Amino acid sequence: MAVKGAPTWSYAKTPCSHPGISDLGSTRSGLAFNLSFRKWECCCLGVASAQRAITPVEDEKPNLTGAESSGAIQRIEDNESSGFHKDMNLLPKPLTANDLSSPSDGSKVRVAYQGLPGAYSEDAALKAYPKCETVPCDQFEAAFKAVELWLVDKAVLPIENSVGGSIHRNYDLLLRHRLHIVGEVQLQVNHCLLGLPGVTKEELKRVLSHPQALAQCEMTLSSLGIVRINADDSALAAQMVASTGLRNTGAVASARAAKIYGLDILAEKIQDDDDNITRFLILAREPIIPGTDRPYKTSVVFTLEEGPGVLFKALAVFALRGINLTKIESRPQRQRPLRVVDDSNEGSAKYFDYLFYIDFEASMAEPRAQYALGHLQEFARFLRVLGSYPMDTIP
Numbered sequence: 001m002a003v004k005g006a007p008t009w010s011y012a013k014t015p016c017s018h019p020g021i022s023d024l025g026s027t028r029s030g031l032a033f034n035l036s037f038r039k040w041e042c043c044c045l046g047v048a049s050a051q052r053a054i055t056p057v058e059d060e061k062p063n064l065t066g067a068e069s070s071g072a073i074q075r076i077e078d079n080e081s082s083g084f085h086k087d088m089n090l091l092p093k094p095l096t097a098n099d100l101s102s103p104s105d106g107s108k109v110r111v112a113y114q115g116l117p118g119a120y121s122e123d124a125a126l127k128a129y130p131k132c133e134t135v136p137c138d139q140f141e142a143a144f145k146a147v148e149l150w151l152v153d154k155a156v157l158p159i160e161n162s163v164g165g166s167i168h169r170n171y172d173l174l175l176r177h178r179l180h181i182v183g184e185v186q187l188q189v190n191h192c193l194l195g196l197p198g199v200t201k202e203e204l205k206r207v208l209s210h211p212q213a214l215a216q217c218e219m220t221l222s223s224l225g226i227v228r229i230n231a232d233d234s235a236l237a238a239q240m241v242a243s244t245g246l247r248n249t250g251a252v253a254s255a256r257a258a259k260i261y262g263l264d265i266l267a268e269k270i271q272d273d274d275d276n277i278t279r280f281l282i283l284a285r286e287p288i289i290p291g292t293d294r295p296y297k298t299s300v301v302f303t304l305e306e307g308p309g310v311l312f313k314a315l316a317v318f319a320l321r322g323i324n325l326t327k328i329e330s331r332p333q334r335q336r337p338l339r340v341v342d343d344s345n346e347g348s349a350k351y352f353d354y355l356f357y358i359d360f361e362a363s364m365a366e367p368r369a370q371y372a373l374g375h376l377q378e379f380a381r382f383l384r385v386l387g388s389y390p391m392d393t394i395p
């Protein structure tokens, strides 16, 4: 799967002998949620120190002109043949805290998203990190891999929309990959109907866009009697209209996409619901250390033993501690989709096995959240904390 615009530079990992780092293998696998939060926190700190040991390869090259560099090479060779460095200026400089601190405005951060430039996902990435470098990916999975392979720092991916509901593919990928949720972005999505310059909306016979975008404009598109065709993302749809030059074909995409691909906006705000909000997750290789300084959300995924009222009990661990749930999603457990229950009267009954994804309004730094998950673990067969991160309260 290709990462469009993948960088030409690479990172070198420096081995780190931090005593806590060897423990990370199991913790980073994510399957293990340590009941003791202190240990969980400790692991986060261990990861942070491991990160500090990672040095960009580019930074290791001295910045020399042609003449300087041939002289310098000669001096290095002289030093090497004599067995020690005579010229201390040629030794690599130690990194300082200033070299490593990342600016808070998001500049230099490379953020992967699914789609082409002008896609709503890119808007979400720019909302989260206004000065970031956005990296388009052809599929959601490519964005996950780009983070895992250190091609980018973060990925911003849609998880649910207030009209269209959940984006199931990303729920499944969250479990399959080992990334951590470090934030969320809520984006107001205003769809426009785009066409070639000079075209009127009455001329349109078909319209292209991402299936979610088409679904969010169901009523408007039905009233216009236009054939809907799926595209991988709304910006790709706009690009296709521009490149094919078909006057009877339009796209549902953003005003920014219209500008990028030189299309006219034939109608604005064509979504069925004025408040059309898409929630995106920000994913990173390492978790953030949750605080209590502002409202936090925690996302978990778990499976339950079979039995009457188990889901009721699972939800009660939050209710008992006054913790508000903001989202519950169930997905088939693909590894073992069927559960066979022996029932001598009726033969073998087959039930689907489910993974439950829950978001709740509390930080993992709060004892009530730690106790709730400790309680849940008593009857969950599997439990993983996907992330504890600041809530985005403004769409």
Ligand SMILES: O=C(O)C(=O)C[C@]1(C(=O)O)C=C[C@@H](O)C=C1
Pocket: 114, 115, 118, 119, 120, 121, 122, 158, 161, 167, 189, 210, 212, 213, 232, 233, 234, 235, 278
């Ligand atoms: O097609 C795009 O522009 C996207 O960013 C994808 C996407 C989605 O996957 O839901 C993002 C936001 C909108 O809800 C519509 C489409």
